[in-house]
Amino acid sequence: MKFELLKTSNAYAARAGLIQTDHGPVETPVFMPVGTRGTVKALTNEELISASASIILGNTYHLYLRPGMDVIREGGGLHKFMNWHRPILTDSGGYQVFSLAHMRKIEGDVTTFRSHIDGSLHTLSPEKSMEIQRMLGSDIVMVFDECTPYPCDYATAKESLTRTHRWERLSREAFDATDPLWGHTQALFAIVQGSVYEDLRMESAAYLTNLDFDGYAIGGLAVGEPKAIMYELTGKVCQQLPAEKPRYLMGVGKPEDIIHSIARGVDMMDCVLPTRNARNGTLYTRRGKINIKRAEFSKDFSPLDPECPCPACQNHSKAYLHHLYKTGEITGLRLNSLHNITFFLQLVREARQSIQEGRFSKFYENFCQTYPMEEDHSAKNAASRERRRKS
Template sequence: MTFELQCTDKASDARTGLITTAHGQIKTPIFMPVGTVGTVKGVHFSELVNQVKAQIILGNTYHLYLRPGLEVLRAAGGLHRFNGWNRPILTDSGGFQVFSLTGIRKLSEEGCEFRSHIDGSKHVFTPENVMDTERIIGADIMMALDECPPGKSDYEYAKRSLGMTQRWLDRCIKRFNETEPLYGYHQSLFPIVQGCTYRDLRADAAKFVADKGADGNAIGGLAVGEPTEIMYEMIEVVNGILPKDKPRYLMGVGTPQNLLEAIERGVDMFDCVMPTRNGRNAMLFSYEGTMNMRNKKWEMDFSPVDANGCEIDRLTTKAYLHHLFKAGELLAMQIASIHNLAFYLRFVTDARMHIEQGDFVQWKASVIGQLGRRI
């Protein structure tokens, strides 16, 4: 994998770049739709390509490990061949999902023992077998196993957790270097910076990760309940240390406003379930603000969902989408998911354009106030 830093904004740390993988190129800043179990909920790949303009999607190691399972994925030749997506894929290590299983998981230096949310069966994730699992899945970008501590963890817990995450990272790197890709193309391993909301821990974590010389680096453990101002502060601390010539991935973030603030601070890659999850619940994002399509105000509004959006946005009226949600039709969730993902991809593409034009900060100031408005 290579990363070419193409343009840096003169008035901020915003930048554009080009990631090249075995399955294609990714223009940054980029938003990555979440395909947890090998599919982006309710959105076919043809729509991801033609409507959403997705350049890369995510898969999740925890979910894919449990179902369809490694035997199926190995026999298929990896996730790309299994699901038919021929563009880049990134896999989360499953750490966040495992550590969210409060009450049915046990953490130790060796790894994490947990019970499946599907059938209660017992499993163990270690840095070594997670690397093996991500090799079998075959993602272009693999994430290291880390602990994602609660956002309000006290300092001592956060420090102990970070120490274990760093020891796990060393084990991940060792196993990664001892093994080879299974399907004839290169895979990259991204470490994850943790440290909760403590400046010194985040700085230590960023230095530790930067020294590994990985193809790219991730920032985890944010947007988990802390105030947004603290999240932005932690991004600044970390990005002040992470190498500028490697892509920076902010995990699990967030709203369009969050993306803008993080791009301004030098983040290149994002993912979040919000566009599809909120879409399934009738919330649409737009430059004018957010729309609840169940509201009666849309009942007689025959204007397009978004006149400047993707084809589906232009063909579908607000009144029709309102009707579909009121009627409980599955098509409502599909259209809303496509709209939100297409908006997010258009949004980061617009950000890229304004960075190149040199007016990113002015553009950000002109749009950020509207984005969170309820309309």
């Protein structure tokens, strides 16, 4: 993998770059649709390509459980198995183990967990995560790490960071000790952790930079902390990471989070939000998000977003999309999903173009003035989680 930094913004830290992989180029900044189980839900590969998706994600945990590595091996790796010939990034499985905390146990460097599918017992470790991702054949491999929840006290975050750094070092050693299986090169990205504590984040960025990974991710944000903290830490971590390596903010997010992150120096982002929310009737437009389920759209024959090139906007009205959703038609879920993915990809493409043309400041400030920002409920949600934990 090769990364080339092409242009930076004068007033902000935004940057345009190019990642070269054996499966093709990825122009950055880039939003990466999430294909958890080898597919972006409700969409075909052809539809993703028509929406200009240049790279998608696969999920190590889910693909390991089903269809399993025997099937992936016989299928010739994940690219061939799902017939996707553009780049793929796979996560390490660490986040899923974190999110299933009630079903796992950590002993040393091995995490034992029960499958959410059938309750069967499995293990993950840095070495096994690398073995699985070698078998999957993704272009970008993520180290095995531990994601801390929010809120998280300092002592717990410190202990977790020590463990994560050990796991990342072991991931690097296991990755370097093996070769790609499917005839193309693979890159390995580190993950900066440290919860919401700036000194831990700086420590993590410095430690991992010294290990010289192919790229650097920022993990453990967008897990419920206030937006202001997420934005501040993202900017400070990006300042500490090497300029010549790509930067990936994991699990982000909403349109405003994406644009704010680009302004702070992030190159890559991913989130299940566009397709998940689409299936729940939440659609994103230049004027903010709308809930297509609402009765007010039952006789609204205008397009969802006149500036969007997707089939839902070009060929159908809000009234029709409302009708499809209310009647439970699968076509509605597909059109909604294709629209949201197209909107996110187009928004990031426009941000990239503005960086290249030296007008990101104007683009960013116009977005902040015109896009309705959602209320930040992080404090209330964190308090609710803490009450549930104590009860």
